[in-house]
Amino acid sequence: MTYLPAVILALIGLGIIIKNRQAVLMFMGVEILLAAGNWTALLAADQHLISQHVAVFVLFSIVVAAAEATIGLSIVLRLAQRHQTIDVTRFSTLRDGRE
Amino acid sequence: MSVMPEIYGITTAITVAFAVGVLLAKKPLLAGYLLTLTMVGLGALFWELKSPLLGGLQILVYGGGVLIMVLFVVMLTPSGQSSVDWSSSWRAAWILSPVAGYLASRSYPLHAPVISGQLLGRWLLMRQGLSLEVLAVLLLLALVAALAIAITQKGGEAS
Numbered sequence: 691m692t693y694l695p696a697v698i699l700a701l702i703g704l705g706i707i708i709k710n711r712q713a714v715l716m717f718m719g720v721e722i723l724l725a726a727g728n729w730t731a732l733l734a735a736d737q738h739l740i741s742q743h744v745a746v747f748v749l750f751s752i753v754v755a756a757a758e759a760t761i762g763l764s765i766v767l768r769l770a771q772r773h774q775t776i777d778v779t780r781f782s783t784l785r786d787g788r789e
Numbered sequence: 790m791s792v793m794p795e796i797y798g799i800t801t802a803i804t805v806a807f808a809v810g811v812l813l814a815k816k817p818l819l820a821g822y823l824l825t826l827t828m829v830g831l832g833a834l835f836w837e838l839k840s841p842l843l844g845g846l847q848i849l850v851y852g853g854g855v856l857i858m859v860l861f862v863v864m865l866t867p868s869g870q871s872s873v874d875w876s877s878s879w880r881a882a883w884i885l886s887p888v889a890g891y892l893a894s895r896s897y898p899l900h901a902p903v904i905s906g907q908l909l910g911r912w913l914l915m916r917q918g919l920s921l922e923v924l925a926v927l928l929l930l931a932l933v934a935a936l937a938i939a940i941t942q943k944g945g946e947a948s
Binding site (some may be wrong): 691692694695698699701702703705706709712714715717718719721722725728729732733735741742744745746748749750752753754755756757758759760761763764765766767768770 | 801804805808809811812817820821824827828831834835838840842843846847850851854855858859861862863865879882885888889890892893895896898901902903904908909912913917920924927928930931932934935936938939
């Protein structure tokens, strides 16, 4: 029961990813998912894990999420520049754009 | 008698409500603002779980850095694509906010360990020095990778 609020937040993040087809909005869902994971880890400090380990884990998770967002959003920008859209259903290929 | 469980429950309900707002937002810009508020709420939750430093970092990194990037991307992407089709059945997600608040208030960890900045700083610098350096390198590499992806092939202009 301790983890259920964090699970609900993670489900909302998942719902955002499922519902939207725009890359930026899907990104927001991923960020909420990651933040819910951090929350779960912090709750686990009370019951199962040593608090310093959890704190370092959450710190690393925040940094990795920031790095992921930096690269992911630059990919979104590049796709928008190339295809004039951020609708992920329009991107059907991974090949290079130089035809 | 402590009122922290009630405060924790209310904060959880508000945070989840902001997240549901992101889910139901029709415009990406509004979703970005609501996501900022969600992250601020999560920072407050971390503070209530006796981790003020992690709460502050959550607000600084997500609420400050990442969300500024998200809003920039929203503003730089092609216009005319901001409307999102959604059915009214998604509105049922609002029920998650009071449910999460109630569950959180019932399960607030009263004896959660305090993770202070002093404790975390000592632990990081004395025992996790290499990991800290690896994190710094990771962030630098992410920055370089983002620049490499954003620079166009023709003429080397940045997008």
